[in-house]
Amino acid sequence: MTTRDTILNLADHLIKDKGFNAFSFHDLSRTIGIKTASIHYHFPTKTDLVIAVIRQHIDRFAALKESLADKDPITKLRGFFSIYAQLKKENKVCLVGSLATDLHTVDERIQGELKTLAGQILDWVTDILQEGQEQGIFHFDVPVRTKAILIITNMMAIVQLSRLTGDDDFKLVKYTILEELQTTH
Amino acid sequence: MTTRDTILNLADHLIKDKGFNAFSFHDLSRTIGIKTASIHYHFPTKTDLVIAVIRQHIDRFAALKESLADKDPITKLRGFFSIYAQLKKENKVCLVGSLATDLHTVDERIQGELKTLAGQILDWVTDILQEGQEQGIFHFDVPVRTKAILIITNMMAIVQLSRLTGDDDFKLVKYTILEELQTTH
């Protein structure tokens, strides 16, 4: 792995573990074993680094969506949930939630990139739910975009809240959503 | 209002606006019009200040619960939602969400206090849902504590996510939850 990618992945980890304002070039430097000045060669500013982190998420998200394109809606939704399951396993929160709470402290370029990522997530979950509803697999009474927001907010916040109420609450939420979607009311 | 309370309320505002690691004694100093050294007279350390902020939330939450004790479950739930509606109005996020994302960067005493607040919130919403279900006003198929977690996570995260997807999404979520709870499936 290139040094650039090592920095990128570690920054990604740190933002989801500690938040934007708590992670420093020294954190990266110490762990990777290069000096902070060297990091600036790969990413001129902290803003540039965070933008690259978000873009990596956008790319990986698109790749996940693509890899599941011909699967059934349940498999797609499980694929979406696996992102958060991995976060929970590492006791991290999601990038969108982490940066959204810090939104008023970051560069406008970061805010713009984050809106792109959030829009992409919302669009994909909306598509999955739409497809499942049309196939008679998912059942819900509210507009599909609204249902997508409800599910995304459940995921976003349970990785945060379960840090306080108990780690098992993540699986509880995940399974409940999957069950509830497939139940005929 | 005492200087102590002024500091407390401003710190509360800043944590929900910018996050724990982004707000400084200088922010407080500049706005209030006293020097940073004077703030340490009222709160020896930043940790002490944040703990006082959380305790104020615990007290106000208990007061809200008490003031609605003899009301119907729908009124109680609307009262709970009004906390987040006020946050959304000011484009802030909730204290629990803000500090949960920064959890690994704060003192253990803060973590403990925050767990108390989260537990209190979960208990109250669980009680409200239980009462509504027993009265035949609310309808849901999952365990009552689970349903409480789903609703709380919707609220926690929609104040974050709607910073990115659009402020109107808050009301959408609020009304959808209230409608869905009262719908017979």
Add this chain to the structure above:
DNA sequence: GTCTATAGGGGGATAGAC
């Protein structure tokens, strides 16, 4: 690409005068 050295600012906290 990575280093040393350093600039320039901001952070929380304390001592002691008033």
Add this chain to the structure above:
DNA sequence: GTCTATCCCCCTATAGAC
């Protein structure tokens, strides 16, 4: 209770050698 003065540390970022 609030002030001035100060300490010491951490932060992002840059210049220039290697």
